[in-house]
Amino acid sequence: MITAASATVAAPQAEGFSAPGPGIFDLPPVFEIAGFGVTKPMLQLVLAAGLVFTFFYLAARRRQLVPGRLQFAGEGAYSFVRNGIGRDIIGSHDFQRFVPYLVAIFFFILVNNLFASLPFIQFPTFSRAGMAYALAGLSWVIYNAVGIWKHGPIGYLKLQSVPSGVSPFMYPLLVPLEFFSNILVRPVTLALRLFANMFAGHILLVLFATGGLYLIAEYGGVIGIVAGGASWILAILVSFLEILVQVLQAYVFTLLNAMYIQGALADEH
Numbered sequence: 001m002i003t004a005a006s007a008t009v010a011a012p013q014a015e016g017f018s019a020p021g022p023g024i025f026d027l028p029p030v031f032e033i034a035g036f037g038v039t040k041p042m043l044q045l046v047l048a049a050g051l052v053f054t055f056f057y058l059a060a061r062r063r064q065l066v067p068g069r070l071q072f073a074g075e076g077a078y079s080f081v082r083n084g085i086g087r088d089i090i091g092s093h094d095f096q097r098f099v100p101y102l103v104a105i106f107f108f109i110l111v112n113n114l115f116a117s118l119p120f121i122q123f124p125t126f127s128r129a130g131m132a133y134a135l136a137g138l139s140w141v142i143y144n145a146v147g148i149w150k151h152g153p154i155g156y157l158k159l160q161s162v163p164s165g166v167s168p169f170m171y172p173l174l175v176p177l178e179f180f181s182n183i184l185v186r187p188v189t190l191a192l193r194l195f196a197n198m199f200a201g202h203i204l205l206v207l208f209a210t211g212g213l214y215l216i217a218e219y220g221g222v223i224g225i226v227a228g229g230a231s232w233i234l235a236i237l238v239s240f241l242e243i244l245v246q247v248l249q250a251y252v253f254t255l256l257n258a259m260y261i262q263g264a265l266a267d268e269h
Contacts, residue, residue, distance in 0.1 A: 089258035113246035124198035136191035147264030208235035
């Protein structure tokens with residue numbers, strides 16, 4: 001005899017496998033402050049900022065000529081961004097003033113991305129588009145402010161909109177495209193690249209993990225175990241690939257910031 005409770009449990013199985021979608025990113029508030037819901041990604045932003053600050057503070061607190069392990073790790077992390085991104089991209093003359101920003105943004109994004117692979121958190125902060133666009137908006141303000149400070153408003157607008165070495169007859173076509181590309185589209189593409197990679201990677205991992213569970217529960221036997229096990233193996237392999245993507249996206253975001261700053265400081269476009 002099938003009871004009402006057992007029919008309710010069996011109904012989702014009759015509908016087949018429900019693939020994960022954007023709904024998995026709509027997390028309920030963890031708590032509320034004055035009616036404002038604080039979600040898990042918001043807490044991850046605060047946690048990541050605290051972890052990055054604490055690491056570099058502890059690494060630099062007792063600096064010695066012969067560094068200890070923590071100081072050595074901090075200096076290596078700092079030098080990687082300072083030399084590999086700041087100096088190589090912006091140039092040895094102007095890069096130093098932007099190194100704190102580049103270091104902070106690289107490790108802030110890196111920690112938030114790695115949260116997606118960290119047990120008990122397992123959620124990529126920047127899979128929420130609003131947070132990625134807010135970070136890109138900050139970058140947009142910084143490199144445009146640098147360009148305006150260096151060249152003045154009119155000079156900077158000309159630098160970003162009027163390509164050099166082009167006949168004036170081409171200006172009606174190229175100037176709007178250059179303005180659209182350099183001023184308006186950059187923050188959108190900067191955020192979209194980070195958001196889309198974190199969004200797609202998380203959905204893929206959830207798909208393989210839940211798909212494997214469904215195959216084992218639905219079919220059972222040898223076929224279900226083999227198919228479900230293969231899905232879980234793919235989930236493990238994709239998780240390692242996702243860690244690589246998480247690191248690369250932090251690097252690419254910081255690298256593009258350095259390139260935009262270098263372009264804003266350049267005397268010719």
